Amino acid sequence: MNELDTRAERFLESIRAEGEAACAAIREETEREVTGRLDETRRAENARVERTLRFETERARTRANRDLSAARMAARAKLADQRQKIADETFAKAKAQLADFAASDKYAAWLQTEAAALAEALGENANLSVRSIDLPLLKDVKLPAGTTLTADDSIELGGLKGANAAKGLAADDTLAARLNAQHEWFLENAGLEINI
Template identity: 70%
Template sequence: MNELDTRAERFLESIRAEGEAACAAIRTETDAEIDRQLDEARQAQQAKAEHTLHFETERARTRANRELSAARMQARAKLAAQRQQIAADTFAAARTQLAAFAAGKDYAAWLQASAAALAETMGESGTLYARTADLPLLQGKLPAGVAMTADDTITLGGLCAANPATGLAADDTLEARLDAQHDWFLQNAGLEITI
């Protein structure tokens, strides 16, 4: 019986060894599968994180660009308002100086020179228009055939002229001269808006 016991014991040992080898193989296979699945999950999560990071980065960049654009627009609007205010103040001061010029002693000579130039340009049958206050300054100073008419829409001074026969018209008022300087002033005053 001894031999039978020994055989049985060897048989059991063989079964145990086979079982342990099978268990070890299953454990190895299970560990490999777990590692593979963990790697896949890690890669999927990393790809998802990279996608989310890229998406959020682009969203933040877009938001920052919008905010920068809005800030630039506000700055431009503010600068444009300041530019307009400077121009308005400058032209108001110029208007005041023109009014002082029209009330001064040099105005009569300037007005007579302007009248002579306009009368020559308009030719016979031309009409000059001036403020009522300026008519006495031009009495007897116009060439023959040129009529003089009061026009109180001219506020600062100067003259307008027209000749219906030739279709010519001219505006040499101080207002027109001042208005003609707006574009030049904005281009040359160094008030560009660059942001």
């Protein structure tokens, strides 16, 4: 029996060796399958993470640009308000100085010179308008033939308005008109640009 036992033992060893080889092959195949699927899952997950990262980065950039744009607009509005406040204060002071000028002794000579120049520019049969308190200042001014002087109390600070209907000419040479004409120049040349 010894030989039979030996054969049986060899047969069992052969079966065991085949089983172990099959198990090793299965383990190897399983490892390859698991590794392949893990690699595929890693690639898919990395791609998803990259897409999510790009999307979130773009969303954050868009949000930051929107916030920056809103901040710039708010800063521009604040600067525009400050610029307008400075301009308003400056023109209020200029208006007060023009009112002081209109109340000074120099105003009469200036008004007479301006009335003569405006009447000359408008020609004969023109009409000049001044504040009613300024009419006495122009009584001795030599004006072209047919030129009339009328009171116009809508003239706030002083100066003249003129018209020649026959020639279709009109002029506003009031101190308020001269001051208003300086607004654009002031904003362009006062160094109050809004650059953000």
